[in-house]
Amino acid sequence: MSELKAMPGRPLSVLHVDDDPMNLRVVQEILTAFGHAAVMASSGAEALEHLGRQTFDVVLMDIHMPGMTGIEVVEKLRASVGPERNTPVIALTADVISRRPQEYTALGFNDFVSKPILVSGLIASIQRAAGPGEARQPLSRAG
Numbered sequence: 001m002s003e004l005k006a007m008p009g010r011p012l013s014v015l016h017v018d019d020d021p022m023n024l025r026v027v028q029e030i031l032t033a034f035g036h037a038a039v040m041a042s043s044g045a046e047a048l049e050h051l052g053r054q055t056f057d058v059v060l061m062d063i064h065m066p067g068m069t070g071i072e073v074v075e076k077l078r079a080s081v082g083p084e085r086n087t088p089v090i091a092l093t094a095d096v097i098s099r100r101p102q103e104y105t106a107l108g109f110n111d112f113v114s115k116p117i118l119v120s121g122l123i124a125s126i127q128r129a130a131g132p133g134e135a136r137q138p139l140s141r142a143g
Contacts, residue, residue, distance in 0.1 A: 012036045012130050013055065017047040017070065018062040018092070023115075027060060030119055036126075044068030048076060051084045057130040060122075061109070063093035074108040088129035092117065 014036050016027050024040045031038040039054070041047040044065055051059070061070040074089050091104045094115040101112040111125045 012057040012126065013039070014058050014060060014126065015039050015041060015047060015050055015054075015056045016060040017041045017044065017065070017073065018060075019043060019065040020062070023062070023092075027117065027122070030117075030122060034123060044070065044073040044076075047073050051077060051087065052082070055084070056087055058126055059087055059089040060092055060113075060126075061089050063091055063095060071107055078108040090125050090129055 014031050016024060016031070016038055018024050018027070018040075019042055021042070024042065028038045028040060039050055039056070041050055045068060047059070047061070050056075061073060063070040070091060070093075077087065077089065078085055088110040089108065090111040090113055091107075091109040092113050092115060104112045110129045113122050113125050
């Protein structure tokens with residue numbers, strides 16, 4: 001595996017939501033290796049709390065979580081009235097059979113990364129989603 005290098009541009013504030021502690025740890029290590037600040041949440045409810053208190057450049061959202069799925073979190077986020085409602089959200093899931101990646105756009109996601117996560121795909125997706133201003137790119141399959 002090639003050595004990880006910080007990507008050019010400003011450091012980003014990223015919220016990663018996943019009920020699996022190992023996934024949280026791996027993604028946190030990737031994000032920090034690329035110079036980004038990572039905040040972890042282990043549930044949808046915890047994610048919404050963070051989003052209500054802090055501004056993030058991008059959210060990485062696991063789809064299958066107990067209690068509140070990633071899809072339900074995005075529905076609540078997009079229906080909110082605060083500025084957080086426009087935060088780019090990238091779907092993370094191993095379930096690439098039941099939904100086509102394009103379906104995540106209709107659900108309110110900005111991008112899609114399949115698990116197991118490939119570092120290059122994840123970082124490319126984050127760069128697209130947190131791109132300059134309103135010029136964010138639509139959903140594309142990364143990973």
